[in-house]
Amino acid sequence: MKVNLSLNGAQRSAEAEPRTLLVDFIRTTLGLTGTHIGCDTSSCGACTVLLDGRPVKSCTLLAAQADGHNVTTVEGLADGAILHPVQEAFHTEHGLQCGFCTPGMMLVGAALLERNPAPSEEEIRWAISGNICRCTGYMNIVKAIRRAAGLGVEVHSEPVSTPTAGVA
Amino acid sequence: MAIAERPAIGGIGESVLRKEDARFIRGRGHYVDDIVLPNMLHMAILRSPHAHARIRSIDTAAAAAVPGVIAVVTGELMAQHNLAWMPTLSGDTQAVLATDKVRFQGQEVACVVAESKYIAEDAVGLIDVDYEPLQAVTTPQQALDAGAPVIRDDKGATDNHIYHWEAGDGPATEAAFARAAKVVSLSTHYPRCHPAPLETCGCVADVDSVTGKATIHMTSQAPHAHRTLFALVAGLPEQNIRIISPDIGGGFGNKVPIYPGYVVATAASLLLGRPVKWVEDRTENLISTGFARDYHMKGELALDADNRFIGLRVGLLSDNGAFFSDAQPSKFKAGLFHIVTGSYDIPAAHVVGDGAYTNKAPGGVAYRCSFRVTEASFLIERLVDTAAHELGVDAAELRMRNFIQPEAFPYRSATGFEYDSGDYPRAMQVALEALGYDELRREQAEKRTRGELMGIGVASFTEVVGAGKGRDYDIVGLRMFDSAELRVHPTGKAVLKLGVKSQGQGHETTFAQIVAEELGIPAADVAVEEGDTDNTPYGLGTYASRSTPVGGAATAMIARKLRDKGRQIAAHLFEADVADIEFERGRYWVKGSPGEVKTIQDVAFAAYSNIPEGMEAGLEGVHYYDPPNMTFPFGTYLVVVDVDRGTGVVKVRRVVAVDDCGVRINPMIVEGQIHGGLTEGFGIAFMELITFDAEGNCIGSTFMDYLLPTAWETPRFETFTTVTPSPHHPLGAKGVGESATVGSPAAYVNAVVDALAPYGVRNIDMPVTSDKVWAAMRGAGVTE
Numbered sequence: 001m002k003v004n005l006s007l008n009g010a011q012r013s014a015e016a017e018p019r020t021l022l023v024d025f026i027r028t029t030l031g032l033t034g035t036h037i038g039c040d041t042s043s044c045g046a047c048t049v050l051l052d053g054r055p056v057k058s059c060t061l062l063a064a065q066a067d068g069h070n071v072t073t074v075e076g077l078a079d080g081a082i083l084h085p086v087q088e089a090f091h092t093e094h095g096l097q098c099g100f101c102t103p104g105m106m107l108v109g110a111a112l113l114e115r116n117p118a119p120s121e122e123e124i125r126w127a128i129s130g131n132i133c134r135c136t137g138y139m140n141i142v143k144a145i146r147r148a149a150g151l152g153v154e155v156h157s158e159p160v161s162t163p164t165a166g167v168a
Numbered sequence: 169m170a171i172a173e174r175p176a177i178g179g180i181g182e183s184v185l186r187k188e189d190a191r192f193i194r195g196r197g198h199y200v201d202d203i204v205l206p207n208m209l210h211m212a213i214l215r216s217p218h219a220h221a222r223i224r225s226i227d228t229a230a231a232a233a234v235p236g237v238i239a240v241v242t243g244e245l246m247a248q249h250n251l252a253w254m255p256t257l258s259g260d261t262q263a264v265l266a267t268d269k270v271r272f273q274g275q276e277v278a279c280v281v282a283e284s285k286y287i288a289e290d291a292v293g294l295i296d297v298d299y300e301p302l303q304a305v306t307t308p309q310q311a312l313d314a315g316a317p318v319i320r321d322d323k324g325a326t327d328n329h330i331y332h333w334e335a336g337d338g339p340a341t342e343a344a345f346a347r348a349a350k351v352v353s354l355s356t357h358y359p360r361c362h363p364a365p366l367e368t369c370g371c372v373a374d375v376d377s378v379t380g381k382a383t384i385h386m387t388s389q390a391p392h393a394h395r396t397l398f399a400l401v402a403g404l405p406e407q408n409i410r411i412i413s414p415d416i417g418g419g420f421g422n423k424v425p426i427y428p429g430y431v432v433a434t435a436a437s438l439l440l441g442r443p444v445k446w447v448e449d450r451t452e453n454l455i456s457t458g459f460a461r462d463y464h465m466k467g468e469l470a471l472d473a474d475n476r477f478i479g480l481r482v483g484l485l486s487d488n489g490a491f492f493s494d495a496q497p498s499k500f501k502a503g504l505f506h507i508v509t510g511s512y513d514i515p516a517a518h519v520v521g522d523g524a525y526t527n528k529a530p531g532g533v534a535y536r537c538s539f540r541v542t543e544a545s546f547l548i549e550r551l552v553d554t555a556a557h558e559l560g561v562d563a564a565e566l567r568m569r570n571f572i573q574p575e576a577f578p579y580r581s582a583t584g585f586e587y588d589s590g591d592y593p594r595a596m597q598v599a600l601e602a603l604g605y606d607e608l609r610r611e612q613a614e615k616r617t618r619g620e621l622m623g624i625g626v627a628s629f630t631e632v633v634g635a636g637k638g639r640d641y642d643i644v645g646l647r648m649f650d651s652a653e654l655r656v657h658p659t660g661k662a663v664l665k666l667g668v669k670s671q672g673q674g675h676e677t678t679f680a681q682i683v684a685e686e687l688g689i690p691a692a693d694v695a696v697e698e699g700d701t702d703n704t705p706y707g708l709g710t711y712a713s714r715s716t717p718v719g720g721a722a723t724a725m726i727a728r729k730l731r732d733k734g735r736q737i738a739a740h741l742f743e744a745d746v747a748d749i750e751f752e753r754g755r756y757w758v759k760g761s762p763g764e765v766k767t768i769q770d771v772a773f774a775a776y777s778n779i780p781e782g783m784e785a786g787l788e789g790v791h792y793y794d795p796p797n798m799t800f801p802f803g804t805y806l807v808v809v810d811v812d813r814g815t816g817v818v819k820v821r822r823v824v825a826v827d828d829c830g831v832r833i834n835p836m837i838v839e840g841q842i843h844g845g846l847t848e849g850f851g852i853a854f855m856e857l858i859t860f861d862a863e864g865n866c867i868g869s870t871f872m873d874y875l876l877p878t879a880w881e882t883p884r885f886e887t888f889t890t891v892t893p894s895p896h897h898p899l900g901a902k903g904v905g906e907s908a909t910v911g912s913p914a915a916y917v918n919a920v921v922d923a924l925a926p927y928g929v930r931n932i933d934m935p936v937t938s939d940k941v942w943a944a945m946r947g948a949g950v951t952e
Binding site for chain 1: 185186188189190191192193194195196197198199201202204285286364365366367368415416417418420449450451671672673674836837839840843844845846847848870871872876878879880882884885
């Protein structure tokens with residue numbers, strides 16, 4: 001069958017078997033690999049994309065279900081060379097390590113800020129609770145989303161002594 | 169000069185933002201599954217539904233007939249190429265594709281190679297295997313029973329015993345126990361869990377049919393060692409093997425072993441002359457690749473009348489699954505478990521361990537841990553808390569009384585390690601003050617009078633990370649050194665190539681910072697390359713927190729060699745004596761004339777344009793660093809919990825973590841590592857469990873059953889630092905990536921047990937789920 005959708009603002013059209021998962025359609029058929037596959041059971045959120053602005057898990061949607069809709073992937077977050085505030089903030093707040101969950105996390109963060117421009121820490125944690133990060137422990141992700149919202153970043157801890165120079 | 173006053177070139181101690189972020193935040197990371205090669209085929213694996221069964225026959229005809237299927241590979245075909253079995257990292261053998269029996273649920277039985285992944289999966293479902301089910305063995309106790317079914321009959325084994333291992337001094341320990349005023353014991357099972365990196369394992373194997381060159385893009389934490397293993401296993405000439413480990417979506421030990429999928433995909437590419445991609449799904453990852461822990465442990469601690477620890481006796485029984493494929497140094501059957509004396513001055517210790525085969529997945533990887541250090545640390549820290557509860561003394565005070573004192577370093581432990589440096593009382597003191605320990609103990613006492621359940625958990629871990637030295641530590645004979653190659657270009661920009669391999673740790677940033685510190689070339693001007701064996705010097709890879717202790721030291725050493733060559737070039741430029749050349753942060757000058765400098769960039773250009781007579785041109789070199797000892801990071805973690813008497817729900821109220829990993833190269837990245845480890849430790853303590861039913865069916869085979877912490881349940885962390893440099897590391901640094909996974913599970917569990925201790929509860933095995941807490945409460949007479 002033919003699937004027509006708007007991907008990051010550009011109209012795309014391609015053949016797909018009816019059983020094709022949206023994540024495979026995006027990654028393999030359309031060739032955008034920023035959307036990742038982590039679990040196949042919609043538990044981890046590595047495959048999160050925005051469908052008409054709402055976060056969805058593209059491993060449990062068929063490509064056919066996105067027919068006629070607007071899909072945004074991580075590749076569509078930046079405006080040309082200008083990064084989305086969430087992208088900037090993930091970098092500044094060290095909100096990523098291996099980078100595998102990062103596209104999904106950033107898309108959820110961006111979607112949250114669209115509907116709630118000043119979320120509390122609790123609201124951020126709830127919003128990203130469908131996305132698993134194995135590296136960061138989430139604190140810096142929360143900070144990053146708050147920073148992207150232009151909110152103050154709470155300092156959770158301070159070192160009691162600073163590194164000394166090498167000894168050898 | 170204090171660091172803060174130095175020019176910000178991204179040297180040691182600066183929280184430089186990460187270079188690698190640029191691609192990840194744009195969705196431009198390049199992971200194995202992102203690789204698409206012309207003409208590429210896709211492979212899927214048929215796995216055993218049984219834990220233990222004899223294979224009577226395999227019928228592949230229906231699968232082979234599916235349009236788009238190119239080949240169906242069975243163990244029989246692999247055997248024709250002598251590849252049905254492969255060696256493991258622990259000197260055992262492991263089936264690549266089963267020929268005689270299947271020995272765990274999820275074992276690889278056959279593979280389909282097809283034009284698409286959908287077709288390959290379809291055809292896998294059409295392979296018909298006739299199994300004769302056998303009795304499954306699912307616990308090591310069962311495995312060692314006389315008359316238990318023998319799992320490894322392929323080896324001619326007559327029982328399921330794998331190894332016996334001892335450390336320490338038996339008679340001295342018995343003598344200590346004989347004169348003890350008090351003996352405290354604890355039996356616990358550190359359950360089977362799984363590293364579960366968000367990216368599963370996989371590869372794209374591409375064997376050139378003309379040249380025979382095998383390029384294998386794979387999720388590898390140790391690409392060089394894997395190249396050598398491929399050469400040894402497959403008999404391929406090593407110069408014709410190129411392992412490329414691209415961006416890795418988390419490893420945590422899961423990507424240290426070689427898995428059958430890599431071997432079959434490579435063989436298929438060789439036979440078919442086309443690239444073959446294999447990427448496992450999550451269930452395959454959880455049921456067949458490297459699990460962690462599964463140690464049954466009994467610890468006994470002997471104390472004198474002053475509550476000083478005088479002896480430690482430990483018995484271990486490890487469940488290694490169907491093949492002994494623990495990823496650890498060859499000579500260490502129970503890894504570095506002998507760190508079990510921990511942070512305490514215990515004069516006598518004796519550890520006895522045995523391993524058993526079971527019908528469960530093999531692996532035994534160190535899930536964010538340095539070779540069984542996590543199990544050891546958990547046991548001693550739980551045991552010390554048990555002692556505190558039994559003796560009615562404060563858990564922090566008991567530790568303070570028994571710590572190895574700062575002046576005792578280097579300290580030789582009763583099990584044979586030489587601890588490099590530490591200041592345990594200070595880390596404890598910082599933690600107690602940060603938490604407000606005394607106040608919280610008062611609050612706890614008050615709550616207890618009202619019947620409220622509040623607990624404070626203490627853990628003061630010591631780790632051992634950064635193997636080798638090479639003489640003692642090797643992986644299948646390869647000594648555990650590591651390497652760095654540094655090339656400074658004429659314009660003073662540099663490329664650093666490493667034998668280690670980041671899986672998210674931020675090597676592109678931190679290793680550039682080491683060069684910045686040592687040579688004065690700004691970190692922004694140093695490109696770091698890793699993971700491609702054709703393009704980087706040999707190394708043993710990244711696991712066991714060894715990148716900074718070994719690869720970081722190699723980087724410092726090669727930078728210093730180039731700095732010294734630069735000194736000679738500077739002397740030539742100044743027409744001065746080399747002995748009179750001074751250097752600091754990228755500037756050379758003649759003693760007494762600090763106003764006139766040659767920068768490292770000037771010197772680099774001269775290395776290619778104006779060198780002294782007789783000197784080799786260029787400014788580059790490679791250093792292979794064999795550490796004189798391992799490093800011993802440490803810290804104190806404190807956890808406060810509130811437990812609901814009605815439901816057993818545990819709420820983690822506070823987590824205070826004091827970590828001492830010596831000199832911190834990039835404090836931001838170090839703190840990020842600690843956050844991650846505290847979270848994985850939280851998951852292990854409260855949520856993560858791979859378990860099996862009596863037939864050996866794996867329960868915990870998806871993320872709907874194998875529960876990982878999300879942002880919602882993960883606590884907030886309060887992190888603090890002390891700095892006790894390693895005396896033998898060139899930068900004074902120790903490893904840090906695993907400290908928090910090693911140290912924190914005991915702190916979390918200690919907190920829960922502490923809440924219930926007044927009722928006589930002494931242990932709840934992990935994961936400490938609400939139902940177990942509820943059962944422990946009811947068993948102890950705690951009512952709603």
